[in-house]
Amino acid sequence: MQTVDWTSVLVWLLLRLLFGLGSLLNIQSKPTMSEAPPAAADQTERTRPNILITGTPGVGKTATASLVAERLGFQHLCVGDLVKQNKFYEGKDEKFDSVILDEDRLLDHMEQMLADAADEERGVVVDYHGCDLFPERWFDLVLVLRAKTDVLYDRLVERGYSETKRSENMECEIMQIVLDEARASYAEEIVHEVQSNTLEDMEGNVTRVEQWVQQWIKDNA
Numbered sequence: 001m002q003t004v005d006w007t008s009v010l011v012w013l014l015l016r017l018l019f020g021l022g023s024l025l026n027i028q029s030k031p032t033m034s035e036a037p038p039a040a041a042d043q044t045e046r047t048r049p050n051i052l053i054t055g056t057p058g059v060g061k062t063a064t065a066s067l068v069a070e071r072l073g074f075q076h077l078c079v080g081d082l083v084k085q086n087k088f089y090e091g092k093d094e095k096f097d098s099v100i101l102d103e104d105r106l107l108d109h110m111e112q113m114l115a116d117a118a119d120e121e122r123g124v125v126v127d128y129h130g131c132d133l134f135p136e137r138w139f140d141l142v143l144v145l146r147a148k149t150d151v152l153y154d155r156l157v158e159r160g161y162s163e164t165k166r167s168e169n170m171e172c173e174i175m176q177i178v179l180d181e182a183r184a185s186y187a188e189e190i191v192h193e194v195q196s197n198t199l200e201d202m203e204g205n206v207t208r209v210e211q212w213v214q215q216w217i218k219d220n221a
């Protein structure tokens with residue numbers, strides 16, 4: 001006859017109490033983009049969702065975000081442009097030919113823009129190559145665009161990026177830095193990784209976002 005190992009049973013029960021059965025068994029199901037995710041923490045004020053489109057420079061964030069904004073009548077907030085227009089930087093990083101952000105001023109400005117858009121019952125599509133600087137509560141959907149190495153390389157060459165800047169960005173895409181950053185910064189169910197290699201990919205991504213937004217409005221507005 002088998003004897004019961006009461007110590008193991010006790011440890012199991014204790015762990016179950018502490019962490020919950022789901023996390024112990026890792027049985028969380030991954031929702032698809034057609035399922036509306038739970039509302040973000042402070043979205044009670046919003047009648048339209050806010051979307052973040054992120055990814056390595058050159059993956060197609062601005063092109064995709066402007067299409068999404070146009071189709072849905074959302075406000076497109078291109079963070080790179082905002083930074084330049086308002087001089088939200090503290091200096092320049094000569095080596096990487098990029099600016100050192102003044103995050104506090106940028107975030108204060110964006111917070112106000114998001115609040116104004118919510119007052120106007122308008123959704124916002126934010127596009128930026130970073131995602132961990134924004135408060136989690138701002139977004140209901142985070143789309144991480146990905147591109148194949150050869151496709152991205154050609155786009156960066158076309159832009160006339162320096163060798164250093166090209167290598168840094170290629171490495172960033174290969175190492176999926178932005179995807180990992182998004183997964184670490186937002187709830188798993190709102191982060192979606194999609195390919196952005198061709199115009200068909202872009203069209204498909206825009207259509208999926210449109211459908212997702214319609215579902216979100218039905219469920220949350």
Ligand SMILES: Nc1ncnc2c1ncn2[C@@H]1O[C@H](COP(=O)(O)OP(=O)(O)OP(=O)(O)O)[C@@H](O)[C@H]1O
Pocket residue numbers: 055056057058059060061062063064080128129155196197198199200201202
């Ligand atoms: N899915 C795609 N299929 C074909 N071309 C694309 C696609 N996405 C973007 N492009 C093209 O690649 C170039 C870079 O796109 P875009 O400027 O939107 O990138 P980005 O992610 O906003 O870059 P950055 O972070 O530097 O602002 C543009 O010429 C754009 O038209």
Ligand SMILES: [Mg+2]
Pocket residue numbers: 061062063080127
């Ligand atoms: Mg851009």
